[in-house]
Amino acid sequence: MARRILVLHGPNLNLLGRREPHIYGTTTLDDINRKLADRASAANAVVDTFQSNSEGDLVERVQRLLDNPVDFVIINPAAFTHTSVALRDALSATRVRFIEVHLSNVFGREPFRHHSYFTDIAVGLICGLGPRGYELALEHALADTGA
Numbered sequence: 001m002a003r004r005i006l007v008l009h010g011p012n013l014n015l016l017g018r019r020e021p022h023i024y025g026t027t028t029l030d031d032i033n034r035k036l037a038d039r040a041s042a043a044n045a046v047v048d049t050f051q052s053n054s055e056g057d058l059v060e061r062v063q064r065l066l067d068n069p070v071d072f073v074i075i076n077p078a079a080f081t082h083t084s085v086a087l088r089d090a091l092s093a094t095r096v097r098f099i100e101v102h103l104s105n106v107f108g109r110e111p112f113r114h115h116s117y118f119t120d121i122a123v124g125l126i127c128g129l130g131p132r133g134y135e136l137a138l139e140h141a142l143a144d145t146g147a
C-alpha cells in the first residue's frame with residue numbers, strides 16, 4: 001500500500017510569500033505543498049496537506065488520525081509551537097511519529113521562540129533551512145521505519 005504522509009501547517013503560514021519575506025522567504029505555501037506532492041508521488045507515496053489558523057481545527061485534524069492513520073506527520077505548528085499544549089496532546093494521543101519543521105532558525109530569534117511544546121515528543125526537528133526543511137523531512141518520512 002502507498003505510504004501516507006500528513007503535512008500540517010499552523011497559523012499565518014497561508015501568508016508565506018508575502019509575510020516578512022526577510023525571515024520566511026518568498027516561496028508560497030502552494031509552492032511548498034506542490035513540491036512535496038510531486039516528490040511523494042515519484043516515490044509512490046501520498047501527501048495530504050492541511051493549513052489552519054485555528055488551533056481547534058488543527059487538533060481535530062490530528063484527532064482524525066485515530067480512525068484514519070497515516071505513516072508519518074510533518075508539522076510546522078508556527079506560533080502554536082510556543083503555546084499549544086492542546087496540539088501536543090492530540091499528537092501524543094495518536095502516537096503518530098512526526099518531525100517538527102520551522103522555516104526560520106527559531107533559536108536565533110526572540111527568546112519566546114526558543115521553547116517548543118513539540119520537540120521532546122518529535123522524532124526530530126529541522127529549523128532554519130527554509131522550504132528545504134520540509135523536503136528533507138519528507139525524505140525521512142518516506143524512509144522512516146519506526147526504529
Ligand code: DQA
Binds near residue numbers: 076
Ligand atoms: C515558524 C517560527 C514560529 O516562531 C513562528 O511563530 C511562525 C513560523 C517558522 O516556520 O519559522 O509562524 O514556525
